[in-house]
Amino acid sequence: MENLRRGVQIIFFVLSVLLFLAARYPYSGAVEADILLRISPLIPLFHFIQEFSLSWVFWPALIVLAATPFLGRFFCGWICPLGTTIDAASKAVKSPSNRISGTWEKLRYLKFALLVACIILALFSVHVWGYLDPLSIFNRALTVIFYPLGTLAVDQTLLAATKVPVIETPVFFLYDLFKGNVMPELQAHPAQVFWIALFVGAILGAEKLSRRFWCRNICPAGAWLGFLSQFRMFERIVGDACPICNKCQTECKMNAIPGGDVKHTSKVECIDCFSCGAVCPPKVKAITYRWRWKPYHTPVDITRRQLVRTTAWSALALGLLSIGLKNRDAKNKQIRPPGSLPEDQFADKCIRCQECVRICASNGGCLQPDSIQSTALDLWLPVAMMRDGYCEYNCNLCGQVCPTDAIVPLTLEEKQHMPIGLAHFDKNLCIPYAQNSDCIVCEEHCPTPDKAIKFDLKETTLRDGSKRMVKYPFVIRELCIGCGICENKCPLPGHAGVFVTTENQRRVGMPTLETQTPESLPYG
């Protein structure tokens, strides 16, 4: 069983990575790249709190939830790619056995406390659980850390190797193979690398304290599945042959076997990894697993006192999250992907998984994990940073891979008529205005069928008295969709002479003040 479990873990891990790699242009959607994000058991729970309904969109998670009362936390042990990564980290850092790490047992309640806190906040429409969602964390780590690191390592190594004359041709062949099939994108430079790396590093590094430290003590998805597993029917049975060598107890990944009572299992903690059966000495083999129609019950590890304390803390957090700065300047620069829900709903639905950042044509240029601007909940929401990358006119992929539809999928034509912002010229910087010399790079790149940037050809008198004809650009508000290619391509070295703000943005589901007339032509 243990080998089978390992095999399934590897399959789901590889599948997650393959789906991550599949989230790129050209994306047909035949295989939905976000399908394994929608397996997160937290999503249906919080979706229900938000909408009081179950959505079949989350069918992978619903299957997991339906099976959990019978099988227990098999999701954590067999499927969760973060769990698999944590297992690998555990091997790498050589986690201590439960004899040493047992002291952390007192932290177990924390995951329930966090789940309760997330639920309380969600009831007041503040959604923080996405930060702690294991699938979201895994995808976030891939997008912001591992994929860019991989590109860096592979690109640089192979390109350095091409400098050696003898192997130049085979290495370039390898390079082309790699760039053609595995990592076609340019090097990404995502924002928030440090903080996300610290976050993921802490999760993996905690393996030095105990095995599955995150899963035992913090993961709210684990808590939710544990809560559902209290009466699970698939049980570990310890036969009379057991000499109580305690090997299963000390080796248990989740410390789910109570010290001094190896015949019991905490159903709330056990993740069905079957390591106990494997470590049971071959001559004894006292451990078997079987169905029981009258299962025993394991209570959830949280005391009433801890619950009350959690509620108090949640109220405080709720208060703090609600009194954040209302910075209009910052809001003005928070350009969201095309098709995003109105800001409050968007922040509620987004689980910060960075799948949109991953698939963005700019590859870590345009869409970036946001930093804290005015409220803590801004953190890691996708934000468009046009100076580093622009929104590709013919691309609508971010909405297609959003697992929770915080970004609603748009057809290309809808997207091309959905302004995400508005460009403005800074005449103190813009070359024609500031230097009286032609430039017009912004106008050249403007992708709308009728350019949103036009220019006046005007005669200007230079300081030496001579005259010159210069093209002075300006923006036509009704045509601009805020794609930001103007800001991105502006040849000024630092701050661009043209920049995009959220002004004139249109969000899905928001009544529009100005009626735009979509032209009838389909644009290629």
Place this chain on the structure above:
Amino acid sequence: MNRRGFLELAGASVAGSALLSQTLQPLFAASTPPPHAVWVENGEPAALLSAALKEMGGVSRFISRGDVVVVKPNIGWDRAPQYAANTNPDLVAAVVRECLNAGAKTVKVFDRTCNNPLRCYSNSQIEQKAKEAGADVSQIRENRFVDKAINGEIIKQWPIYKDFLEADKTINLPIAKHHSLGRLTLGMKNLMGVMGGGRGDLHNDFQRKIIDIDRTILPTLTIIDAYRILTANGPVGGNLAHVKQPRTLIMSQCVVSADYLALDLFGLKVEEVNLVGEALKRGMNTFDVKSLNVKRVRLA
């Protein structure tokens, strides 16, 4: 007719025709030196190309056996072919085939794009069709730009794509388009796709800078794709109403002459297109455009 008679006649006619062709061929060649430029219209891209090459004296005039050839189309934009923002993919494929048929060792196709490179290569259909024709289509690799001494009026040194510099023959394959800065974008502007560095930096004093660089990297042959042309909202386009179909191709060994001829497509004069005017002023042209020997062909 008996058998003997037939054989005599046949032999005589074969000998006669052989003799005739022997004597006539040099006469023909002497009377018509290859033109400075060819203007072919009213045909599909491949037919336009083969007619133009025939008038030019065959592709073997330009491409030798074993050559490494770079074909540099415009793949700058994430647009489908009908929007006339990129070079016609069928023409690119036809050029690749002609080069390979002439014995070229490899034909490389690439461009430094303005939009996302993967999307441009794909949506323009150039990647697919050029590959089918046997070309080596690759993305620009940033590490393959080498600083080249330019010693121009403004530009002294600029990074140029190594593959372009090292090629035995280069074919400049632009599409004729509207462009707000230079009024039109044609052959001379198309060579920007092999230039590295900050592109925007070239945009003030544009004409002088481009000519500085262009004259050190002149192509073997320039073929201007005017099967479709973009008449407004260029160079990226996006509106089919701005696309015209002259179904034309212009070919010359001199990029300035080719560009000069292409002005006719838009009904513009040389004074209206600064880049061509400046190039003529600085003597970048191989042929005198006033007395340009242009062979004009209209396909049936």
